[in-house]
Amino acid sequence: MSEKVKEVAREEYEQARVLTRDAVRSGAYLYPIKGIAYFFTHRSLWKPLTDKLLPTISLGLGVTIFMFAVTYVPQAAILTVFNGPLAILTTILLVLSEASTIFSVLSKNFLIDDALIDTFDGTLLSRNLTSLVSTERQIKSGNDPIAKLGKILRKPFASFTPKAIIRYFIYLPLNFIPVVGTILFVTLQGRKFGPTAHARYYQLKQMGKRERDEFVERRKAAYTSFGVPAILLEMVPIAGIFFAFTNTVGAALWAADIEQQQSATAPNLRNQADLAKKAE
Numbered sequence: 001m002s003e004k005v006k007e008v009a010r011e012e013y014e015q016a017r018v019l020t021r022d023a024v025r026s027g028a029y030l031y032p033i034k035g036i037a038y039f040f041t042h043r044s045l046w047k048p049l050t051d052k053l054l055p056t057i058s059l060g061l062g063v064t065i066f067m068f069a070v071t072y073v074p075q076a077a078i079l080t081v082f083n084g085p086l087a088i089l090t091t092i093l094l095v096l097s098e099a100s101t102i103f104s105v106l107s108k109n110f111l112i113d114d115a116l117i118d119t120f121d122g123t124l125l126s127r128n129l130t131s132l133v134s135t136e137r138q139i140k141s142g143n144d145p146i147a148k149l150g151k152i153l154r155k156p157f158a159s160f161t162p163k164a165i166i167r168y169f170i171y172l173p174l175n176f177i178p179v180v181g182t183i184l185f186v187t188l189q190g191r192k193f194g195p196t197a198h199a200r201y202y203q204l205k206q207m208g209k210r211e212r213d214e215f216v217e218r219r220k221a222a223y224t225s226f227g228v229p230a231i232l233l234e235m236v237p238i239a240g241i242f243f244a245f246t247n248t249v250g251a252a253l254w255a256a257d258i259e260q261q262q263s264a265t266a267p268n269l270r271n272q273a274d275l276a277k278k279a280e
Contacts, residue, residue: 026222028194028254032230035250036243038123044144045122048115049245056111056241060103064237067099082177090182093235094172097189100235107241116248117156120200122146123252129259132204156203186228193231194223197251226254 023029039045072095079087079094108116121133125145133139138150171188174181195216202212216223230250233243 020221022221023225026219026225028219028222029225029229031226031250031254032233032243032247033250034253035246035248038253039246039249042123042126044146045119045126045245045249047146048112048118048122049242052112052115053241056107057238059107059111060238060241063103063106064096064099067095067102071095071098093182093186096235096237097185099237100231100240103240104234104244107244112241112244113156116244117152117200118146118149119245119248120252121149121204123249124204124256125149127253127256129256132259135206136204154203156200186232187224190227190229190231191220191224193227194225197226197230197247198223198255201251201255226251 072091075094076087076091079091083090121137122145124133125139125148130139133149136154137152140148140150142148171185174185174188177184195212202215207215230243230247233247234240236243
């Protein structure tokens with residue numbers, strides 16, 4: 001039994017090491033930061049946010065205040081038993097995470113869903129990927145990437161998933177474990193956040209479910225490394241709405257880079273195939 005435990009531990013460690021290595025090599029964790037910088041330097045991308053700013057900030061402020069007023073004290077009392085003095089910090093992170101989840105569900109389904117799609121598509125247009133965006137919406141003439149966005153041809157993927165809420169509450173007890181549990185909780189949330197950020201990209205690429213699953217599986221470490229910093233940014237009270245848009249920009253920039261890498265790889269693959277035929 002002891003040897004079996006050691007063997008499992010070694011396998012888990014090796015898997016974690018490989019995933020960590022792949023996550024670092026991917027550089028995906030930089031895209032939430034790149035999204036902030038790109039958003040600030042491209043004023044045309046501000047319009048979807050400014051159009052929804054006031055009602056969304058009001059919602060975020062209301063949800064955050066309500067959650068701290070109603071849930072902080074009882075949760076802090078429970079976490080003190082498990083985390084001791086660290087309960088002050090872990091409870092704040094927990095309540096912020098809860099408020100962020102509630103706010104995200106409400107805002108993305110009732111307030112800013114269309115605005116986030118426009119931001120994603122507009123970012124792709126600013127990276128000269130008109131052909132990709134045009135697969136799912138009409139494109140107008142002009143230089144402003146947001147103003148060029150026309151009617152969406154097909155209803156976007158539903159952003160609300162009951163499974164995500166259920167999974168969130170399943171992971172919630174991890175916060176009872178001091179420090180490590182909170183880190184694991186955020187990591188697991190980030191692992192699911194990454195693929196969700198590219199839902200619009202899968203639609204523009206017209207991927208089927210199997211193709212999407214394979215695409216995500218090949219990039220699971222990268223998606224986790226993108227999702228963790230992205231979800232931490234969206235946990236910031238009130239400012240989380242701003243980061244929801246910059247994370248969308250970051251996800252679109254990543255998608256644009258993937259497209260450019262594939263475009264650069266395709267000619268090389270064709271050349272290799274031609275050389276193989278000549279060799280035969």
